[in-house]
Amino acid sequence: MSERAGEVPSIEAGLRVAIEETRAAGRLDRDVEFVDAFGLGLPSGTAAAVEHAHRELVAADVVLIVGPAIGDNALVATPLADQYRVPTINWAGSERARSDYMFHLQVGSHEDESLVIARHLADVSARRVGVVCDRSPIGRRHLAFLQDEASVLGLEVVATAMVSPLADEATHEVASVLAANPDGLVYLGLGLAIPAVMGAVRDAGFDGPRALNAAGMRGHDPEFGRLLDGWAYVDMYSDRNTTLAALRSRIGAADTPGPGVAYTYDLGRLVGEGLARAPERTRDGVKEGLEQVKWLPAAEGHEGTLLGFGHCDRGALHGPYLVLRRWADGASVELT
Numbered sequence: 579m580s581e582r583a584g585e586v587p588s589i590e591a592g593l594r595v596a597i598e599e600t601r602a603a604g605r606l607d608r609d610v611e612f613v614d615a616f617g618l619g620l621p622s623g624t625a626a627a628v629e630h631a632h633r634e635l636v637a638a639d640v641v642l643i644v645g646p647a648i649g650d651n652a653l654v655a656t657p658l659a660d661q662y663r664v665p666t667i668n669w670a671g672s673e674r675a676r677s678d679y680m681f682h683l684q685v686g687s688h689e690d691e692s693l694v695i696a697r698h699l700a701d702v703s704a705r706r707v708g709v710v711c712d713r714s715p716i717g718r719r720h721l722a723f724l725q726d727e728a729s730v731l732g733l734e735v736v737a738t739a740m741v742s743p744l745a746d747e748a749t750h751e752v753a754s755v756l757a758a759n760p761d762g763l764v765y766l767g768l769g770l771a772i773p774a775v776m777g778a779v780r781d782a783g784f785d786g787p788r789a790l791n792a793a794g795m796r797g798h799d800p801e802f803g804r805l806l807d808g809w810a811y812v813d814m815y816s817d818r819n820t821t822l823a824a825l826r827s828r829i830g831a832a833d834t835p836g837p838g839v840a841y842t843y844d845l846g847r848l849v850g851e852g853l854a855r856a857p858e859r860t861r862d863g864v865k866e867g868l869e870q871v872k873w874l875p876a877a878e879g880h881e882g883t884l885l886g887f888g889h890c891d892r893g894a895l896h897g898p899y900l901v902l903r904r905w906a907d908g909a910s911v912e913l914t
Contacts, residue, residue: 588834590614592842593644593849595829600850610853613638619651621714621743621768628654636662641864643667644849648768649675649688649716656680665852665865667894669845671716671792676892681868683848683894685841686792688716691812692724694900695764695789698810698913700731704762704787707733708755710748710775712767713740720766720791736760745771752778762787769793769802776805797905798836806905810913813903814878815840817912822877836910840877844885847874848894 590612600606615638617623617631628651635643636658643666646655652668652675659666659679668675671686684690699707707728711717717740728735737758739751752775755763763784765775772793779788787810794811797803814837815822822840826833833839848871856867874885879899887894902913 588838589644589842589845591832592839593846595825596843596846597850597853600847600854605854606850610849613640617646619646619648619654621650621770625651625654629658632658632666633662636664640664641859641861642849642852644669644845646670647685649719650714652680652682653715664861665868667845667848667868669841672719673893679865681848681887681892681894683841683845684899685814685837686795686812687900688719689723690900691791692720692766693727694812694902695791695810696724696727696731696733698789698902699762699764699787700733702762702787704760705733706736706758706760707762707764708736708758708760709738709764709766710751710755711738711740711765712743712771714743714767717743717767724764724766741767741771741775743768743770745774748774749778749781751775752782756782756784760786762789764788765790765793767791767793769796772796772802773805776809780805794903794905795837797910800908803905803908807907808905810902810904813837813901813910814899816880816901819877819879819881819883821875821881825877837878843877844894847885848887 597610615631615634617627619628632655643664647669649670649672652670652672656675656677660677665679667681669683669685671688673689676682711721725735737755739755741748741751789810792812795813797806825843851871852864852868855870856863868887872886876883876885883897883899885894903910904913
């Protein structure tokens with residue numbers, strides 16, 4: 579299930595790589611059929627579209643749903659997974675998108691990323707912090723955790739301003755934050771407002787420490803990347819992760835820059851292992867199979883990050899799964 583039709587081919591291709599590895603190892607005794615459902619979700623579309631796509635898959639008698647992405651949409655789908663008792667794996671940033679039947683592969687984290695950002699700002703001695711964030715559940719959640727961690731570290735959030743997640747103009751909001759004379763600046767949100775926010779920051783001439791959440795992964799698209807030079811951000815892949823390096827060596831020309839290869843492969847491994855470990859080919863059987871996935875080396879995160887679930891454990895990634903990077907001259911450079 580996807581928010582945009584264009585997301586499915588790349589996600590499905592990554593899933594198939596990992597699932598075929600499970601089959602080749604003799605651990606799956608049948609083909610895995612993919613059934614697609616599309617819904618233009620938030621923020622461009624509606625929650626209703628996500629609900630419709632989820633119910634379409636339920637009606638198609640699938641035993642496992644993969645999706646949606648984007649935290650706001652994962653929150654919409656979570657009660658539906660429980661209502662229809664269909665095991666579902668979302669790949670998004672909200673730890674609130676977890677439940678009995680909703681499993682979660684973290685692609686960023688509304689809760690953890692802000693801690694990484696606050697600690698980075700403390701490390702570079704940015705004590706007075708200004709924040710621009712999306713006017714959305716994503717933005718508000720990030721902001722709350724940033725403020726909490728800032729208070730622990732002795733940082734002062736001196737000004738905040740909210741923008742629409744779809745903003746194409748943010749001059750006034752950025753100016754209001756910079757008027758408080760921060761020595762560090764943060765953007766928190768989905769990232770569609772990056773051109774508006776980063777353009778306003780550039781035009782204002784602010785060149786102090788700048789950081790943003792995993793929305794910075796959009797910089798792998800050159801259209802966004804040209805606006806992000808000098809910004810530190812949270813990503814999902816490390817240049818020193820040996821599982822990811824081995825994967826990239828295997829897939830060769832199918833490799834792409836950024837974290838996409840890592841998280842689609844990890845997602846596929848969870849699907850393949852969940853199906854392989856299911857005691858029976860039913861929805862409840864697959865749910866039980868997912869709970870038995872343990873200690874798989876993850877392609878995401880720093881070396882040593884592990885994949886797995888458990889009884890009442892619905893967050894897949896364990897360990898140092900967030901990687902601080904910075905955009906420099908169009909390239910993403912690992913910082914830690």
